[in-house]
Amino acid sequence: MSVTAAKGFTASGIAAGIKENGNPDLALVVNNGPKLAAAGVFTSNRVKAAPVLWSEQVLKGGELTAVVLNSGGANACTGPKGFQDTHATAEKVAESLNTAGLDETGGHAAGMIAVCSTGLIGLLLPMDKLLPGVDKAVAQLSPHGGEKAAIAIKTTDSVHKTAVAGGNGWTVGGMAKGAGMLAPGLATMLVVLTTDADVESDVLDRALRAATRTTFDRVDSDGCMSTNDTVLLLASGASQVTPDDAEFAEAVRKVCDDLAQQLIRDAEGASKDIKVEVVNAASEDDAVEVGRSIARNNLLKCAIHGEDPNWGRVLSAIGTTRAAFEPDQLNVAINGVWVCKNGGVGEDRDKVDMRYREVHIIADLAAGGESATIWTNDLTADYVHENSAYSS
Amino acid sequence: MSVTAAKGFTASGIAAGIKENGNPDLALVVNNGPKLAAAGVFTSNRVKAAPVLWSEQVLKGGELTAVVLNSGGANACTGPKGFQDTHATAEKVAESLNTAGLDETGGHAAGMIAVCSTGLIGLLLPMDKLLPGVDKAVAQLSPHGGEKAAIAIKTTDSVHKTAVAGGNGWTVGGMAKGAGMLAPGLATMLVVLTTDADVESDVLDRALRAATRTTFDRVDSDGCMSTNDTVLLLASGASQVTPDDAEFAEAVRKVCDDLAQQLIRDAEGASKDIKVEVVNAASEDDAVEVGRSIARNNLLKCAIHGEDPNWGRVLSAIGTTRAAFEPDQLNVAINGVWVCKNGGVGEDRDKVDMRYREVHIIADLAAGGESATIWTNDLTADYVHENSAYSS
Numbered sequence: 001m002s003v004t005a006a007k008g009f010t011a012s013g014i015a016a017g018i019k020e021n022g023n024p025d026l027a028l029v030v031n032n033g034p035k036l037a038a039a040g041v042f043t044s045n046r047v048k049a050a051p052v053l054w055s056e057q058v059l060k061g062g063e064l065t066a067v068v069l070n071s072g073g074a075n076a077c078t079g080p081k082g083f084q085d086t087h088a089t090a091e092k093v094a095e096s097l098n099t100a101g102l103d104e105t106g107g108h109a110a111g112m113i114a115v116c117s118t119g120l121i122g123l124l125l126p127m128d129k130l131l132p133g134v135d136k137a138v139a140q141l142s143p144h145g146g147e148k149a150a151i152a153i154k155t156t157d158s159v160h161k162t163a164v165a166g167g168n169g170w171t172v173g174g175m176a177k178g179a180g181m182l183a184p185g186l187a188t189m190l191v192v193l194t195t196d197a198d199v200e201s202d203v204l205d206r207a208l209r210a211a212t213r214t215t216f217d218r219v220d221s222d223g224c225m226s227t228n229d230t231v232l233l234l235a236s237g238a239s240q241v242t243p244d245d246a247e248f249a250e251a252v253r254k255v256c257d258d259l260a261q262q263l264i265r266d267a268e269g270a271s272k273d274i275k276v277e278v279v280n281a282a283s284e285d286d287a288v289e290v291g292r293s294i295a296r297n298n299l300l301k302c303a304i305h306g307e308d309p310n311w312g313r314v315l316s317a318i319g320t321t322r323a324a325f326e327p328d329q330l331n332v333a334i335n336g337v338w339v340c341k342n343g344g345v346g347e348d349r350d351k352v353d354m355r356y357r358e359v360h361i362i363a364d365l366a367a368g369g370e371s372a373t374i375w376t377n378d379l380t381a382d383y384v385h386e387n388s389a390y391s392s
Numbered sequence: 393m394s395v396t397a398a399k400g401f402t403a404s405g406i407a408a409g410i411k412e413n414g415n416p417d418l419a420l421v422v423n424n425g426p427k428l429a430a431a432g433v434f435t436s437n438r439v440k441a442a443p444v445l446w447s448e449q450v451l452k453g454g455e456l457t458a459v460v461l462n463s464g465g466a467n468a469c470t471g472p473k474g475f476q477d478t479h480a481t482a483e484k485v486a487e488s489l490n491t492a493g494l495d496e497t498g499g500h501a502a503g504m505i506a507v508c509s510t511g512l513i514g515l516l517l518p519m520d521k522l523l524p525g526v527d528k529a530v531a532q533l534s535p536h537g538g539e540k541a542a543i544a545i546k547t548t549d550s551v552h553k554t555a556v557a558g559g560n561g562w563t564v565g566g567m568a569k570g571a572g573m574l575a576p577g578l579a580t581m582l583v584v585l586t587t588d589a590d591v592e593s594d595v596l597d598r599a600l601r602a603a604t605r606t607t608f609d610r611v612d613s614d615g616c617m618s619t620n621d622t623v624l625l626l627a628s629g630a631s632q633v634t635p636d637d638a639e640f641a642e643a644v645r646k647v648c649d650d651l652a653q654q655l656i657r658d659a660e661g662a663s664k665d666i667k668v669e670v671v672n673a674a675s676e677d678d679a680v681e682v683g684r685s686i687a688r689n690n691l692l693k694c695a696i697h698g699e700d701p702n703w704g705r706v707l708s709a710i711g712t713t714r715a716a717f718e719p720d721q722l723n724v725a726i727n728g729v730w731v732c733k734n735g736g737v738g739e740d741r742d743k744v745d746m747r748y749r750e751v752h753i754i755a756d757l758a759a760g761g762e763s764a765t766i767w768t769n770d771l772t773a774d775y776v777h778e779n780s781a782y783s784s
Contacts, residue, residue, distance in 0.1 A: 045708060045711040045712055046710075046711040046712070046713075046717075046719060047707045047708060047710060047711030047719045047722075047735070048711075048719070074704070076704065076707075076708075077703075077704055077707050077719075077732065077735055077736055077737070078736055078737070079720065079734065079735060079736035079737075081736075082736070120704065121702075121704025121705070121707065121708065122703060122704040122707075122732070122736070122737055123737075124737075225708065225711070225712045226708065227704075227707070227708050227711060298690070298771075298775075298779070299779050302775070302776050302778075302779035302780040303779065303780060305776060305780045306779075306780025306781050308780065308781075310513075311469075311514060312466075312468065312469055312512065312513025312514040312619075313513070315439045315468075315469050315513065315514075315619070316437060316439060316468075316513065316617065316618065316619050318438075318439060319437040319438040319439030319440075319617070319619060320437055320438070320617045321438075325438075327438060327439045327440070327469075328471065330439075340469065340514070342471065343439070343469055343471060344469055344470055344471035344473075344474070344514070345469070345470070345471075345514055345515075345516075379690075379776055380776055381773035381776045381777065383690075383694070383776075384694050384697060384771055384772055384773045384775075384776060385773065386694075387690070387691050387694035387695065387698075388694040388695060388697045388698025388700065389698050389700075
């Protein structure tokens, strides 16, 4: 399914040799039209990788003919040479597509091609391998290439991630990669969504921003914000159906939510998926702030790993926020047991069953009617091991 | 040395049976005057333990005759009963001291006795053990009891922590406990400092706030803020010397700095002590914000554990802040090697020697002349193990 579930798109995923282990590392997604509308959301990290700076610029026109993605190197903190490499990659994709005669949409130009990179920060990409890889990726483009593209963007991901939703005669599909450095203002992820709905770029933009705000933005695996996060949405219009805006937005949200859940389930070293639901907050912002504070508390994340319903660490995390609440009115449930009532000891903590992978924490602020859910993971020795050995 | 290094103080540390393993768990520090001046600094967590609420109130008078401290239970999130227990503890200390005839300073009253507790959140203290323990602690008060007091406040600390400094004829001494939940606005620590200098409570307050701001406040082992942090400074005036304000403040700073360093070196599960020095910042606030962001980056802390000079994770952490900087002007040194220059690849990372316990990261923002240093630790499987098993 993936990015080729929607009509009007071809994709491929190949091994260009960027990764030393020979695994697939280059993906290409091409919009064959008739429309070329596109929207994007990028990391809010102020240290942005070269491909993020490039793609933000390219997206200003509201149209894309293709997206090229590589794993095996983030091309972040690589200076002017890194940016030149991103530019050269886009030029090469345009040239190769035009040479192959895949120019139904009026010919390709670098200025309409987004570039995404993922991998280690601070290394220049091996352009002598990447550029020939582009030719290979163009040669393998297929309307069934979505899965291969999803596989080629994996880094420490244990599985590739795809999702699909849609309505009467139209489809939204997507792929994602991400396992570590999952955090706010987008996790370390690359996501490409495609649709054959006949919608303009402003509709895409609104639907994408609304969807990421309550899905990818609320995945907070380890509190670390990436330099490369990118979520793109491309529309081909090939279905010739223009859905109702709300219906379209909901399909985009569903695909984003599905992919976000897959990211959490595949987080590095995790043994628990933790749903932190903040209820009865004075505002949604309060709920998100409290949810993030709980989700980022290393002591709590260790306790959950040890299947210990340590609600004191939840209260301690809530206490560091600016949200409206009174300490003696806070309530906390862990897996359905209200272990903390009115800021003190509640039901017997021995009643809490924590044997399963999913853990559900409810923090009741008793301060209003707003709520928000943040997804995170436990902190494990495997996380430490994986991230202490990643680049060496 | 510890809290009895300064003249005019007696102390004790005994096993009251609060800890099930029989280890010492109750400490008492008494100011025998002639002065009773005192100042305190408390956690900025909005969920404050009962003893913090009590001691903040008591300190408003600017005088203390005694401090009673227990390990084995934080008395946090324990509701009205927890506060009553704290009050009863202070009453018991006053009564027991008066009964023992230790009332040289005009008799003891609960309203001049600070209470500190440390241990698990959400459990009521075993008052049937604690209150008789107070009599035992009073009976063992001694001008040489400082070490025993320091031992009795340990929780997961592997060693007890004491420090001393001073000037001509006067002394500042102190004890501290703390190993996990070390974070901003004070780490999970209890600290009692004493001095025989003849100084008023406003001088104590200024010296203590100035000292904690650049010592305990800049220890950030795991980003988790406690509900119980308390730092107290008591003056007996017994030396009959009134030092110069600046000289006195510097002695207080030295003792705080010494104890803060001991806290970092004893942090739970840590294998590296990491000094994060931010230089050339536009403001001290910027330097602190960037330092904290680096110090709290789990991915970087894992990399340091793996002796991997992963400077990309430093830049990624800097990029999440609001501090003034240009991404292409950032420089980073790890153990003296400038691995990142102008936001890109610098000297060869293989030159970085990370075999030793202390790791020194310099982040140069190239945006001004201010600086700040934050101390943290690496993230290890031992930290995960210790904190996933703590309460079970």
